[in-house]
Amino acid sequence: MSDERIIFRGVSKFYGEVLGVNRVNLEFKPGLTGLVGPNGSGKSTLMHLMTGLLSPTKGEISVLGIPPNRPERLFRAVGYCTQYDSFPAGATGATFLRQTLLLHGMDRGQADARAWEVLEQVGLTDAARRKIAGYSKGMRQRIKLAQALCHRPSVMVLDEPLNGLDPMGRAEMIQLFREMADEGRYVIVSSHILHEVDLISDAVVMIHGGTVVAEGGIREVRAEIKSQPIQVLIRCDRPHAVAGRLFDFKHVVDVRILGDGEGLMVRTEDARSFFADLTGVIVESGVAVETVMPADETVHAVYDYLIGQPGGTT
Amino acid sequence: MAVYERAWRRYTGELTPIRTRFLVITRYGLGEAFQSRIFTAFYAACFLPSVAGLFLVYLSHNLGLLEQIGLTEELMGGLTMSFFQYLFMWQALPAFFVMVILAPGLVAPDLANNALPLYFSRPINRVDYVLGKMAVLFLLVSPPTWMMGLAIFALQAYEEGGGWGTEHWRIAAAYLVGHLVWILVISLLALAISAWVRFKPAAVGTLFALIFVLSGFAEAFNGITGTPFGDLFHLTRAIASVVLHLFGAPTRSDLPVLANWFTLGSVALISIWLLNRKLRPHEVVR
Numbered sequence: 146m147s148d149e150r151i152i153f154r155g156v157s158k159f160y161g162e163v164l165g166v167n168r169v170n171l172e173f174k175p176g177l178t179g180l181v182g183p184n185g186s187g188k189s190t191l192m193h194l195m196t197g198l199l200s201p202t203k204g205e206i207s208v209l210g211i212p213p214n215r216p217e218r219l220f221r222a223v224g225y226c227t228q229y230d231s232f233p234a235g236a237t238g239a240t241f242l243r244q245t246l247l248l249h250g251m252d253r254g255q256a257d258a259r260a261w262e263v264l265e266q267v268g269l270t271d272a273a274r275r276k277i278a279g280y281s282k283g284m285r286q287r288i289k290l291a292q293a294l295c296h297r298p299s300v301m302v303l304d305e306p307l308n309g310l311d312p313m314g315r316a317e318m319i320q321l322f323r324e325m326a327d328e329g330r331y332v333i334v335s336s337h338i339l340h341e342v343d344l345i346s347d348a349v350v351m352i353h354g355g356t357v358v359a360e361g362g363i364r365e366v367r368a369e370i371k372s373q374p375i376q377v378l379i380r381c382d383r384p385h386a387v388a389g390r391l392f393d394f395k396h397v398v399d400v401r402i403l404g405d406g407e408g409l410m411v412r413t414e415d416a417r418s419f420f421a422d423l424t425g426v427i428v429e430s431g432v433a434v435e436t437v438m439p440a441d442e443t444v445h446a447v448y449d450y451l452i453g454q455p456g457g458t459t
Numbered sequence: 460m461a462v463y464e465r466a467w468r469r470y471t472g473e474l475t476p477i478r479t480r481f482l483v484i485t486r487y488g489l490g491e492a493f494q495s496r497i498f499t500a501f502y503a504a505c506f507l508p509s510v511a512g513l514f515l516v517y518l519s520h521n522l523g524l525l526e527q528i529g530l531t532e533e534l535m536g537g538l539t540m541s542f543f544q545y546l547f548m549w550q551a552l553p554a555f556f557v558m559v560i561l562a563p564g565l566v567a568p569d570l571a572n573n574a575l576p577l578y579f580s581r582p583i584n585r586v587d588y589v590l591g592k593m594a595v596l597f598l599l600v601s602p603p604t605w606m607m608g609l610a611i612f613a614l615q616a617y618e619e620g621g622g623w624g625t626e627h628w629r630i631a632a633a634y635l636v637g638h639l640v641w642i643l644v645i646s647l648l649a650l651a652i653s654a655w656v657r658f659k660p661a662a663v664g665t666l667f668a669l670i671f672v673l674s675g676f677a678e679a680f681n682g683i684t685g686t687p688f689g690d691l692f693h694l695t696r697a698i699a700s701v702v703l704h705l706f707g708a709p710t711r712s713d714l715p716v717l718a719n720w721f722t723l724g725s726v727a728l729i730s731i732w733l734l735n736r737k738l739r740p741h742e743v744v745r
Contacts, residue, residue: 198576198740217477217582225580231572235491247483248581250474292577297470 148210150174151195151300151331156204158190165190166355169204173333177326179346180335181448187355188335189228192302195333196225208300220249224293228304230285232277238264238288239273242295249296263295268317282309290318300331307336319345343444353452367442368416373450374398375416376440379423380408382433390426394419410440480583484591488565489598498560502599505557508549509607515542516611520618543612543630544706550608551641551698554600558642561599562649563662565592570737571657579740589650589734596646604642608634633705641698644723647730654737670694687713690722697722 151173158165166187180188193199194206197213211218232241239260246256264273267287272280277288286309293301303322307315322345326332336342342349349366351359359366367375380403381387388400388409396415403409413419416439427434441447493499518524569575578588612631616624624631652669653662673692680689690696690712697719700710710716 193576193740196580198579216579216584220580220582223580225576227576227580229573229576231569231574231577233487233491233574234568235494236487240487244483244487245581247475248480248583249470250477250480250582251470251472252475255472293580297468299469 148207150207151209151333152205152207153191153194154205154207156194156201156206158194158199159202164355165199166194166352169357171350171357171360173331173350174348175326175329175331176347177322177332177334177345179342179349179444180333180352181337181339181342181349181444182352183337183452186352188352189304190355191350191352192225192304192333192335196220196223196302198225220298221296222298223300223302224296224298226289226293226301226303226306228308230282230289232285232288235276235278237274237276238269238280238284238291241277241288242291245292246295251296259295263291266294266321267291283311283314286310287314287318290321294325298330301325301333303332303334305335305337307334307338307341315341339445339448340443346444349444349447351448351451358451359447363444363447364442367439367447370447370450371414373441374412374414375419375442376446377411377413377416377419377423378408378436378438378440379411379434380436381427382407382435383430384409386430387426387432390430391423394422408436477582481587481591482594484578484583484588485594485598488592488595491564492561492595492599501553501560502557502603505550505553505603506607508546508553509603509611512542512546512607512611513614516615516618540627540630540706540708543633544703544708546611547608547634547637547702547706550604551638554604554638554642555645557600558596558645558649559663559666562592562596562646563653563656563659563666565595565653566650566738567653567657567659567662570654575738576740585735585738588738592650593646596649597642600642601638605634605638608638629705629707633702637698637702637705640701640723644694644698644727644730647727647734651730651733651737654734690714691718692722694722694726 151171153169153171156169157167169191180191182188190199194201195208195213197216197219200214206213208219209222211222213219233244236244242260242263243253243256246259247253251259261270261273264270267290269284269287269291272284277285280288286306290303290306293303301322306322307318310318319341322332322334326347334342334345343363346363348360348362350357351366359369379387384402384406388402391397391400391411394413396413396418397411398414399412401410411419420437423437441450493502569578579585583591609631612624612627612634616627648669649662649666652666653659656662656665673694674696677689677691677693677696680692681687690700691714693712696712700712700714700716700719701723703710704716704719710719712719
């Protein structure tokens with residue numbers, strides 16, 4: 146039975162004396178995984194290692210049981226969307242995809258049919274016969290995505306795939322990624338647009354300075370950050386009454402009434418106890434609660450806690 | 460963790476053989492080459508020496524036609540070995556220009572535009588990439604060189620009859636081996652240089668400069684030391700000597716022909732090494 150996992154075991158990559166990634170141990174699962182980190186953190190290195198475009202200095206990588214240094218086997222299972230904007234001179238969208246499919250081993254008839262199918266999927270049917278050199282940034286991004294998914298890979302490795310897309314284009318692409326992930330594929334997306342990663346990812350891998358600082362579902366990762374109290378937003382009609390009662394609990398470290406006076410923000414060191422105690426407070430004080438929700442179980446917040454100000458270093 | 464049902468279908472159709480997929484790169488390379496009308500015209504002109512050769516062979520065996528155009532049988536009588544040697548040179552020279560003009564356009568833009576990650580994220584490796592690009596040159600240069608050369612040889616053998624072909628087999632061998640070696644060495648050298656010098660015109664200039672500078676250096680070395688060892692750096696003399704040896708004629712170098720083979724082999728190996736160094740999906744800039 147073939148191995149259905151993507152595994153990094155003790156992987157390090159050094160460019161001479163410069164560190165690319167260091168001692169990475171990871172296991173990707175099917176679904177959508179966001180790869181997050183500032184520029185130069187090692188996101189692209191990790192993707193290049195996974196796709197065999199770089200060889201590890203140390204360690205071992207296996208993509209569905211295939212070593213990445215076997216491109217003829219690997220790229221039957223993997224589709225890679227590079228961050229570079231480069232295409233064969235004079236190629237149109239249709240010829241570019243056809244060439245890609247021929248290299249993947251389809252015959253001309255199948256390559257033609259599949260090329261048009263994928264062009265429709267990424268919304269480029271009308272521009273298919275135009276030269277890629279004349280495409281907008283967003284269109285070039287789409288055609289790169291098309292060449293990554295055209296051969297129906299199990300694993301999609303997408304390096305900054307949302308760059309240059311307009312909001313509508315982003316929404317369409319996110320929908321496409323979501324569909325592919327829901328079909329049981331591995332979709333690994335690197336991005337520094339944190340709220341989008343937050344929206345689309347089932348899991349995240351955070352990397353900083355070549356080291357993986359966190360991996361897993363965002364809630365699990367957040368729960369592991371003990372040094373930062375969890376923030377909970379409560380929208381209710383009498384916030385002062387609730388605030389007064391909450392200070393009785395040891396795990397509550399901070400309570401702020403919201404500016405509009407219609408709720409409060411609580412910081413607690415123990416989320417589980419907090420939610421248990423909150424129920425009693427609400428019942429006893431008889432306040433009308435509209436919303437109770439964690440305020441920092443987001444990629445943005447976790448990134449901020451673990452790596453620093455998002456945007457500051459990216 | 461969500462549980463996913465595997466709902467998508469992988470491509471299950473028949474695939475073309477992996478070993479011949481490099482020809483996809485070749486096919487697109489050929490298409491690109493003929494987009495230039497000037498190149499197409501020049502390429503057509505490369506056949507002229509061979510067409511003239513065919514005509515001369517035909518003419519030399521048609522006494523009536525010779526008389527009609529006022530040529531004597533003695534003038535054209537007996538196509539000598541020199542005829543075939545000159546014809547080889549006139550085939551090889553334009554073929555050299557075809558390779559020099561075309562090769563930089565095959566590799567340099569891919570490197571200059573960071574296109575190698577794109578190429579190598581398909582089921583091909585670096586060997587396939589180089590083979591695909593080299594095949595463009597090989598397929599273009601073969602018809603006006605060794606193919607036409609063998610056709611001329613075959614016509615002469617047919618017209619002459621009486622075992623001429625068997626007796627002069629070295630001519631056919633020289634056309635085949637000589638041109639193939641020339642194509643291989645120049646293709647590799649041109650691709651290697653264009654992988655390092657990523658600007659097309661500069662790559663063409665560098666290739667010419669390299670050949671002429673090496674020739675000049677070789678001559679100077681021979682002059683100063685009074686030895687023929689400079690010929691080890693003389694690429695054009697090396698190929699000329701190898702071809703003449705194949706024809707069974709005296710070579711132009713005072714070195715044994717094995718040394719000329721060594722020169723050609725070294726150039727090919729160095730070119731492969733240079734290509735191996737440069738053709739990587741990601742260049743590490745330190």
